[in-house]
Amino acid sequence: MRILCLLLLVLAACGHSSSPVADLHEKEKEKIPEIQLPPSSPPSSSETVASAKANATSALAINIDGADYWSPQWTYVNIMHASSNWFPQCSPWRTDGNQQACLALDRDPNPANNWDTGEQLDLDQEGWVRSLPPLNDTRRIYRFATVVMFLGARGHYPAGKYTVLYDGDGVIEYGADAVQDVSASTAGRHVFTVTTPTNGGIKLTITKTDLQQNGNYIRNIRVIVPGGICNGDPLSHHRDTTSCSAAGDRYQSFEEIHEQQLFHPLFLKNLSRFKALRLMAFAYTSYSSVADWNDRAQMQAHRWNQWHKGPPPEIFLHLANKIVADPWINLPHMASDDYIRELATLTKQMLGEKQKVYLEYSNEVWNHTYPYSIAGDYVEQEGLSQWPRVTPFEARLNAYAKRTVEMCRIWKQVFVDAPQRVVCVMGSQAGSDWVSEQVLSCPLYTAENGNIPCADIVDALAIAPYFGFLVDDAKVATVRSWIREADGGMTKVFEDLQRGNFLQTAFGYMEEHARVAEAHDVDLIAYEGGQHLVALGNVLNNSYRDIHDLLAKANRDERMGELYMQYLEGWKERGGKLFSLFSNISTPGPHGSWGAREFETDDEATKWKAIQEFMNNHSRWWGE
Template sequence: MVRAFFGMCPTAFSTTVHQTRYYPEVFMKYVNVLFLLFMLILFAISPSTHPAGLGVNISLPERGGTFVDVVKENHRWLGPNTWSPLDAGDFDEQGWPIVDAMLLIDARPVAEWVGEIDDPENYRFDWGGTYACSFEGKASVQGASQVTIRNYNYDATSNLSTFEAELSSPTGDGYGFFAIAFRETQRTESDAKGTGITDFKMIRPGYDTDAEKIFTDHLIHALTTTHFAAIRFMPFTGANGAEPEYPDVIEWSERKLPTDASQVSIDAIGKREGAAWEYVVELANLTNTDPWINVPVSATIEYVTQLATMFKENLHPDLNIYVESSNEVWNTAPGFEQTQYSKAQAQALGIGERENHARRTIELAQIFESVYGNGSLNTTVRVILCSHAPMLKWWVQPMLDYIEKTYGEPNQYIYALACQTYYSGGADAGESVDKILADCRSSITNQMNEPSGNQAGRKQWIAKAAELGLVGGFCSYEGGPDHGGGSTTNIGSRINAERSPAMADVFKYNIDDAFWQLGGNLAMQFTLTSAYNRYGCWGLTDDISNLDRNHKFQAARELIEIASQVQSRKPVSDYELAANYPNPFNPQTTIEFALSDCQHVILEVYDITGKKVRTLVDQFYPSGRHTVMWDGNDQSSQPVASGVYLYHIRAGSAVQTRSMVMLK
């Protein structure tokens, strides 16, 4: 293209060079003019863009069921006569009781056990139906608290017991409290009584016991029909509180397995994490959705290598994987032992806790790349550096400085920066639903821009990601309505606000207007389902079997439709440098430009000889339309002469030039 440009008028160009051979200053003026004209013709390149998307965090269990086998999402074993929790010594290495025991399922609304119910609807999931049950061993089985046992049978040849557990449908207050007791247990017929059982299964109504289906149809329906861009498995795998005390580590051989007694935390056998990684791979493949995983900070190099190998060998090759170091490794609240572990490790390494979080994140990137191969980072493997929203200047920048000093450019390892995007309202007693909704909207608006103080508004996060040239830009790892904290103040109105049709608009405002339209990329909702109570109203719905019981799930569908229409934030033709106005002008004029994404913008004025007159702008701007005024003065604040001037903009990789006339 360069050759073609200069080839348009070879005679004129050669004559110009000949005439200015002995006048280098004149020659350079011609070259500068030609260069600016060349840029006018060639550069219609837009900034690099990021795909927008909405993902979701999933829990264990989802409200209404994750696993077909109910036992996989429950591990609350009590003494059948005492109703007291069993001791650690009462379990085998897989978590099955080695004594007589009773499995308790408590799905009552918060906090009915102390005579209070937060939910003004007193909504309860319907557990009613016949559950096909089996276990290895022999026992006297009794149902308690809304459970009836029928058709018990023991087959001595296979050492298999089978029975049916009939759970009642909602009966009013107290519903959702179920227990099945196993007394006179024998692991085999030859064992003494009181030796426990193994491999207990409790298959939900309507599922074939021989089909070995893992996940409920409701869960698969919720995840596949909505087409989420990614699934973050942090709650599902139990990232919070699963770490040992430093310097202990988690070896690959010590991880949770699909064959363990349950997929929830089993502290009694030292497996405090949630579901096995095999189930993460299985669910990602079933739903054809990119997984976002949270790797324990105490996991050894060998553990992480084996984990990366498992995903590379078993995850569908068309899927990407998002990788994060644990979860909120800044949070000092109870249950976030990963923060204390990282802090102690940092002290042992002689670095700060911020630097250690950065170090671990880069370590994960290096290990996953070593398994997936060169070129996998920022494409198939997407490593996210996460932190608390207000801590961009105080935590994130020092981490980035450490990465650059120790490893090189952050964008060689880090796919995106991410923080949370929660909003809330209704903390004051007596607030109406309408006032709570207005508070939520204000909470969102206040997060969009914070140019001073913490300098940690969403625009500032977006600008930082753009400055670094991160492929994935700025994401959120969690977000949505935050009405938790344990407070019961105004709890009824807060829950009613969550179920209000108007909450759907607030939800969309948070993701579309206050995130995507600013230049944000992947937004992760927390969570798919949850009960609504004093500890939070996190879920898109409070019943996975009835997604549209509330209005947020439909809002999520509409957002995903919006994202599908703007997978690239804007095409190259949408990048624009408008004509200045007025033109001609004296003494000032306004220049307008539009960005489809947050970019570092340099706007300069040149005279017709190619000499730079003034730099008007050299800073980051978010997506949208912006105006800059030129007062007709040069860089030294002296008025310029009448004549033709060129204004030239660079925004990321985009370059554009237009002309204007000063007429005095």
């Protein structure tokens, strides 16, 4: 049983949604000048009274997924920030391109080549398309540049009239679900309508740019979602003026306020009850190539979801401020001391005075599976260069603990007048209390640094005590026999969860790590957690879709909500403190059903309702 559960934990964060179209080519290298956020950070009292009350005594945090173009999460008011890369396209049906080459490409057996020619685009420093090939260019096949939004979101995105604002001279066309309202469109401001959202999402294509050849190419495109807010409340969402029409009401459209209202009100409202926001997936920490402060994503970049950079740090701090939540920041594994100090300084400047910051070095450095191995292998090599005579895993854990301590000391120096606001987190593996002992005692590092164990510097030990089972080749026949039963297998799934004592196993992990945390005088918190029903190995293939569907349905079953209540109450009873669920919103798929909700308006989701009920029944049970 322990081996099985260890496997579960190693695979725990494999739940990030895969792209319905490969996430294209990261060819551009931005060096973008910095701009300022709208003047709303730190949070003002008028904006945050309701949200402060909503999460003031909350015991739960939540992980937020990245704002990917296929996500049904309504992160931004300007959805260009959550678009795909630009990718080069051609059309064999148009006469304004290299038709013969495009026809040949269209016959290619690889359908991806028909969608993306794979050629190098001419982009400026901010990621905008600077030029397109002339009609007589026979060396290049592409003639257009396209981005997509909400492609793969299964139609779970806003219907209505979208406004597109842009600078420059050229031609923009729209496709998939988007139909341009030509009569309402003018140069620099277009309107398109999405009547019935589908899985096809929104397609925006530049077909001509810089018409006068004077450098005035199309740039600074903003795609503003329908609706607005009422009476200046950033958490209120109104489709139009009809629901904000009482005497004294003041409606503001998103077009009017998109520079101030960066985040969609429903996104903010749905997060507003959580005490902390873990930003690991939102910032694409596991994929980060950021080392120096100048490497970070900048505000002018055309999108804020590049996997190797993540969003600008200002953005996730602004998000935390909007709902008076504590940001849980995962630092990139290659971050320099200068990066760490600059981020700490920015955080101190922007964050509200009553907010804390949870600080964690990378994510699951103990984990050998991809993508966690990107950071883990890097840290392991750092450790082996310092302690070449120990096992690679010991070197990895001690180097991880060492860097966590170094990071923590820098941040507490920056927050010298209030160091208690910085909660330094030591991440560990729920299935191994030995790992927790290693990172807290850090014997190799301690021996060289005055015999001060790492536990004396950090504030909390964090684990991810998931519960559930996996379906591998050996279990396929059994699970398919469940599916053939009258209820499609639901009864058997929950019988198996009970019979396998998966909750009890998770409770055992909690108890083991609570003892370790107590022995080292640190808090026990959870960086991730929740159900873990997932396919493994060959069972991830589409030929096992019946099994994927069964596991997704189990996540929607009322009995899953009952298990969540028992699970979270068990965490409280065993002395755990802040618990960060994984995750806010994600679409179910072969790799799991990780979201508490499947889309932004999924308010009746079983897991979501259980989480809300737990927060209704249990306020924070520990002192600040």
